[in-house]
Amino acid sequence: MSQAYNFSAGPAMLPREVLETMQSELLDYGKAKASVMEISHRGADFMELAQKSEQDLRDLMGIPNNYKVLFLQGGASAQFSMVPINLLRGKNIASYAHTGHWSKKAIAEAKRYCDVNVVTDSSENKYTDIDDFSNWNIDANSAYLHYTPNETIAGLEFDYSPEVDMPLVADMSSTILSRPIDVSKYGVIYAGAQKNIGPAGLTIVIVREDLIGNVVENQPILFNYETQSTNDSMYNTPSTFAWYAAGRVFEWLKEKGGVEGMAKINQTKAQKLYSVIDESDFYSNPVAVKYRSWMNVPFILADDSLDKLFLEKAYESNLLALKGHRSVGGMRASIYNAMPESGIDALIDFMKAFEKEHA
Numbered sequence: 001m002s003q004a005y006n007f008s009a010g011p012a013m014l015p016r017e018v019l020e021t022m023q024s025e026l027l028d029y030g031k032a033k034a035s036v037m038e039i040s041h042r043g044a045d046f047m048e049l050a051q052k053s054e055q056d057l058r059d060l061m062g063i064p065n066n067y068k069v070l071f072l073q074g075g076a077s078a079q080f081s082m083v084p085i086n087l088l089r090g091k092n093i094a095s096y097a098h099t100g101h102w103s104k105k106a107i108a109e110a111k112r113y114c115d116v117n118v119v120t121d122s123s124e125n126k127y128t129d130i131d132d133f134s135n136w137n138i139d140a141n142s143a144y145l146h147y148t149p150n151e152t153i154a155g156l157e158f159d160y161s162p163e164v165d166m167p168l169v170a171d172m173s174s175t176i177l178s179r180p181i182d183v184s185k186y187g188v189i190y191a192g193a194q195k196n197i198g199p200a201g202l203t204i205v206i207v208r209e210d211l212i213g214n215v216v217e218n219q220p221i222l223f224n225y226e227t228q229s230t231n232d233s234m235y236n237t238p239s240t241f242a243w244y245a246a247g248r249v250f251e252w253l254k255e256k257g258g259v260e261g262m263a264k265i266n267q268t269k270a271q272k273l274y275s276v277i278d279e280s281d282f283y284s285n286p287v288a289v290k291y292r293s294w295m296n297v298p299f300i301l302a303d304d305s306l307d308k309l310f311l312e313k314a315y316e317s318n319l320l321a322l323k324g325h326r327s328v329g330g331m332r333a334s335i336y337n338a339m340p341e342s343g344i345d346a347l348i349d350f351m352k353a354f355e356k357e358h359a
């Protein structure tokens with residue numbers, strides 16, 4: 001098996017131990033005498049897995065009892081629709097923070113259902129900074145406030161959660177489980193699995209019970225949180241393999257000291273990498289220091305004619321998927337929970353050697 005470090009933004013690296021566990025039980029899951037991919041989601045083996053994975057996630061995140069946890073499909077993008085459909089609750093305006101590519105997409109989708117009040121707009125600084133919360137223009141009549149705690153493309157991450165008198169909704173796709181959060185501050189938390197949870201095809205939604213029911217009329221039945229919650233995310237066939245894999249990742253996280261343990265490692269990893277970038281004139285990162293992401297670290301080379309060579313040499317050194325998003329250019333190292341500190345060390349060694357040779 002490859003010993004490479006995979007810096008892909010998503011679908012992203014999975015913990016090696018989890019991949020090995022899945023390999024060892026791929027043909028024969030538990031008492032099923034078949035692969036976990038081949039068994040009914042309504043059978044005892046899968047039901048047990050479903051319950052345990054939910055309980056493990058509840059333990060990891062400290063999810064209060066008055067929240068439902070849903071294991072859905074459609075990615076975070078389906079939540080761009082499901083959030084207004086379920087949370088408008090008779091109102092016709094919602095507030096959104098525009099801090100990057102993904103919040104922009106969420107706003108565009110919400111506009112199909114209601115008026116959108118943009119409370120702050122980081123497009124003016126190319127998604128490198130966030131205006132102080134005290135300057136945000138929040139409309140008190142809004143049904144909810146939506147924000148993106150970590151913008152995956154520009155690497156812009158909040159270091160606080162906004163305090164508001166309305167349901168707070170967070171697209172946590174690229175930051176969930178990377179550090180402790182207080183779930184009780186949120187109305188809805190959602191995340192596509194393929195960044196920090198497991199394989200693509202699964203979306204986790206954590207929703208406060210009193211926000212369930214009362215949907216916009218004539219919308220797809222699968223897009224109603226009530227349908228999903230009363231059927232334990234099994235109104236139709238769930239994404240069984242991705243759900244199982246997520247469960248194995250949750251077990252791995254518990255063994256690693258939970259989100260508190262992860263947060264320490266993640267902070268160390270990110271600080272190491274940013275300090276190498278900051279100490280050099282060869283590499284740079286434009287994001288305001290306090291809002292730099294722990295999960296996605298974009299950096300550009302002073303001479304972009306070296307980009308291609310950097311990527312080729314990195315690949316030869318078993319450092320994969322470092323190409324930045326086309327909208328930002330340069331490089332991006334996505335360093336989710338599954339990326340060990342040794343991967344950061346290998347990247348840093350490579351970057352220093354490349355700089356020495358080409359600066």
Ligand SMILES: *Cc1c(COP(=O)(O)O)cnc(C)c1O
Nearest residue numbers: 075076077102152171173174192
């Ligand atoms: C990747 C990503 C998305 C899109 O997720 P899909 O599962 O592909 O719909 C949305 N928001 C954020 C913050 C992301 O990182």
